Amino acid sequence: MLRIEGLTAEIDGKEILKGIDLEVPTGEVHAIMGPNGSGKSTLSYVLSGREGYEVTAGTATLNGVDILAMEPEERAAAGLFLAFQYPVELPGVGNATFLRTALNAVRKGRGESELDAMQFLKLARQRMTALSMPEDMLKRGVNVGFSGGEKKRNEILQMALLQPSMAILDETDSGLDIDALKIVSDGVNAMRGPNFSALVITHYQRLLDYIVPDRVHVLMAGRIVKSGGPELAKELEAQGYASVQAAA
Amino acid sequence: MPAVTETIETVQSMTESTYKWGFETDIEMEFAPKGLNEDIVRFISAKKNEPAWLLEWRLRAFAVWKTMEEPRWAAVKYPPIDYQDSYYYAAPKEKVGPKSLDEVDPELLKTYAKLGIPLREQEILAGVEGAGSTPAEGRMPIAIDAVFDSVSVATSYKERLGKEGIIFCSISEAVQNHPDLVKKYLGSVVPQGDNFFAALNSAVFTDGSFVYIPKGVRCPMELSTYFRINAKSTGQFERTLIIADAGSHVSYLEGCTAPMRDENQLHAAVVELVAMDDATIKYSTVQNWYPGDAEGKGGIYNFVTKRGACRGARSKISWTQVETGSAITWKYPSCILQGEDSVGEFYSVAITNNYQQADTGTKMFHIGPRTKSTIVSKGISAGHGQNTYRGLVRIGAKATAARNFTQCDSLLIGDLCGAHTVPYIENRCVSAKVEHEATTSRIAEDQLFYCRQRGLTQEEAVGLIVNGFCREVLKELPMEFAVEAQKLLQISLEGSVG
Numbered sequence A: 001m002l003r004i005e006g007l008t009a010e011i012d013g014k015e016i017l018k019g020i021d022l023e024v025p026t027g028e029v030h031a032i033m034g035p036n037g038s039g040k041s042t043l044s045y046v047l048s049g050r051e052g053y054e055v056t057a058g059t060a061t062l063n064g065v066d067i068l069a070m071e072p073e074e075r076a077a078a079g080l081f082l083a084f085q086y087p088v089e090l091p092g093v094g095n096a097t098f099l100r101t102a103l104n105a106v107r108k109g110r111g112e113s114e115l116d117a118m119q120f121l122k123l124a125r126q127r128m129t130a131l132s133m134p135e136d137m138l139k140r141g142v143n144v145g146f147s148g149g150e151k152k153r154n155e156i157l158q159m160a161l162l163q164p165s166m167a168i169l170d171e172t173d174s175g176l177d178i179d180a181l182k183i184v185s186d187g188v189n190a191m192r193g194p195n196f197s198a199l200v201i202t203h204y205q206r207l208l209d210y211i212v213p214d215r216v217h218v219l220m221a222g223r224i225v226k227s228g229g230p231e232l233a234k235e236l237e238a239q240g241y242a243s244v245q246a247a248a
Numbered sequence B: 001m002p003a004v005t006e007t008i009e010t011v012q013s014m015t016e017s018t019y020k021w022g023f024e025t026d027i028e029m030e031f032a033p034k035g036l037n038e039d040i041v042r043f044i045s046a047k048k049n050e051p052a053w054l055l056e057w058r059l060r061a062f063a064v065w066k067t068m069e070e071p072r073w074a075a076v077k078y079p080p081i082d083y084q085d086s087y088y089y090a091a092p093k094e095k096v097g098p099k100s101l102d103e104v105d106p107e108l109l110k111t112y113a114k115l116g117i118p119l120r121e122q123e124i125l126a127g128v129e130g131a132g133s134t135p136a137e138g139r140m141p142i143a144i145d146a147v148f149d150s151v152s153v154a155t156s157y158k159e160r161l162g163k164e165g166i167i168f169c170s171i172s173e174a175v176q177n178h179p180d181l182v183k184k185y186l187g188s189v190v191p192q193g194d195n196f197f198a199a200l201n202s203a204v205f206t207d208g209s210f211v212y213i214p215k216g217v218r219c220p221m222e223l224s225t226y227f228r229i230n231a232k233s234t235g236q237f238e239r240t241l242i243i244a245d246a247g248s249h250v251s252y253l254e255g256c257t258a259p260m261r262d263e264n265q266l267h268a269a270v271v272e273l274v275a276m277d278d279a280t281i282k283y284s285t286v287q288n289w290y291p292g293d294a295e296g297k298g299g300i301y302n303f304v305t306k307r308g309a310c311r312g313a314r315s316k317i318s319w320t321q322v323e324t325g326s327a328i329t330w331k332y333p334s335c336i337l338q339g340e341d342s343v344g345e346f347y348s349v350a351i352t353n354n355y356q357q358a359d360t361g362t363k364m365f366h367i368g369p370r371t372k373s374t375i376v377s378k379g380i381s382a383g384h385g386q387n388t389y390r391g392l393v394r395i396g397a398k399a400t401a402a403r404n405f406t407q408c409d410s411l412l413i414g415d416l417c418g419a420h421t422v423p424y425i426e427n428r429c430v431s432a433k434v435e436h437e438a439t440t441s442r443i444a445e446d447q448l449f450y451c452r453q454r455g456l457t458q459e460e461a462v463g464l465i466v467n468g469f470c471r472e473v474l475k476e477l478p479m480e481f482a483v484e485a486q487k488l489l490q491i492s493l494e495g496s497v498g
Ligand SMILES: Nc1ncnc2c1ncn2[C@@H]1O[C@H](COP(=O)(O)OP(=O)(O)OP(=O)(O)O)[C@@H](O)[C@H]1O
Pocket: A011, A012, A014, A016, A034, A035, A036, A037, A038, A039, A040, A041, A042, A043, A085
């Protein structure tokens, strides 16, 4: 379970998160919606420990453990996964090498045994088939020359391999074609269960038709201004953020 | 804290404790007295029981050396070297082949163990009789000529190679057993007076490897030398000579680690390669000598002359180097492309960290028609490291339709290091084509964060990204070396973890 209380954070001296309170109980999927620049990605970076984002007040715990004091890699080992809004390219680093290094790093951090090349390949192939990803993507450089949608799919592949207990998906749906949206959603839904929670950041209600959230939160100007059930997303789609703003 | 700052600090916090292979083996040495003069040259020659012509050859080199001055054009700085304050000959006393590892000096075995050399190879290195007759399963067999300090302690796989008519032995043995070959080719690529360090080497070289691959033979295994610098204050003057006769093929690996010490140590090796018609020589190096501590104290001075002559038509010489060690690296593996359609290649990774300085590159001399050369250089600077690529592509008037492609990429980690690219191009042939590309980049914060979010530590992330940056070069290395090299890259950039 992810619990955030009174979280404020700034970057370069500018306060972006202005007191976030949020709870994602284990086994639940919550959605975060909000206008551009409201702080959604910032929240994901603060939770995953990106440099330059300074927490000025508040707490965040994952399954009872204070994650804000941890290094990014420790948070990953603790089960936190971030699917990036803009996946990063690593020229020359083979996707397979990267995935295996990451998987083994996380497994090591969790006290599990590392996988050898063969075991890894078997697992990776399985997961890729499920995501309709061609196998040659393993050989290519990480995200290098990948199309927008391919990059997003590669993020979901990583999630499927790393088996996090808490995944933050930052606009994983943007750039996906209709079929890909379905495939990726299936990938996320396949992970749903009593030991998995997710925070799905999106601009589009459509994604939430596939990944039906337990709760929807609206983030505006660094604060959660409204929370509700899946119907809230439909409301927003119909009326825009102005209605929420007026109410808040 | 911005990632770049942290990376700088990580890199800066590197201390000598991260040099995992710093240790010194205590084996009884037989020293020549300190200093350098004609008598020392005679002493070395006599110790090695050399024929008169070779003594003469050495003395000529010494005479030339005395008239020469240390080169100053490289972008490296170091205090003056006192050539009289060094030993020029040291040999381990143990000479007879032991029956098993139990009989081998335990100090030597410890050294091998710290180097991570597998047991079987340890046996071979230590010259255990009968070792190495069956290669370890699933591995490309490797024949090793161990240069422990100056004298080859052991050579292996000799019999198997002998069946093919391949000669792989120490150069001292070659002088005794194959004097005609040595006399014909020694100094034929790097003449005694070629440069200051080559002249010094020619005068006092103590050992090194000799390889001859006969006509049409494809060497069935990688040939390998583990270089070790061991005795305190013993300059290392290796001399390697590889001859690939017409239509032959050989891959040679040179790998080195050295013990830690305070004094700077001079190393001035000479490597000569000769490739005849349709012959191919692939020469790979992983160099990991002690780079000095975090303040730049100590470390090896590595002044090497490596040159290959593509004498024959369609011959090919390929240099691949991964340079992570040494306080100073001064090294320009070169190719003389004489034979028509001959090919020269240079793939290089050079890392400079802390106060390391590297001035390295290649020279490609296009003499014959349709000769072709490829240069791929990857320089990585961190800490206060200074990394210079210095390359010369010279195309002679007769090198019609010659082609060169050069790519120099620099990666900077931190703000205190430097990368410099100094390409010289001299083209006397209108039909030749020369291309040069250069880039400079930094490890981006988002790349590091991406990796760390996936569970990698900062060091692992840097290692992974650097390995990616060097991929084009690393893929040229033989498999076994590539793995070692990847680890080395990460270790060389590792901070004191924790
Ligand atoms: N280095 C910085 N200095 C100042 N402001 C910054 C800096 N980095 C980000 N911001 C600002 O922080 C705010 C929140 O950005 P964030 O990326 O979290 O928004 P978002 O909700 O994810 O938006 P989008 O829907 O467009 O992805 C934006 O106004 C952005 O300009």
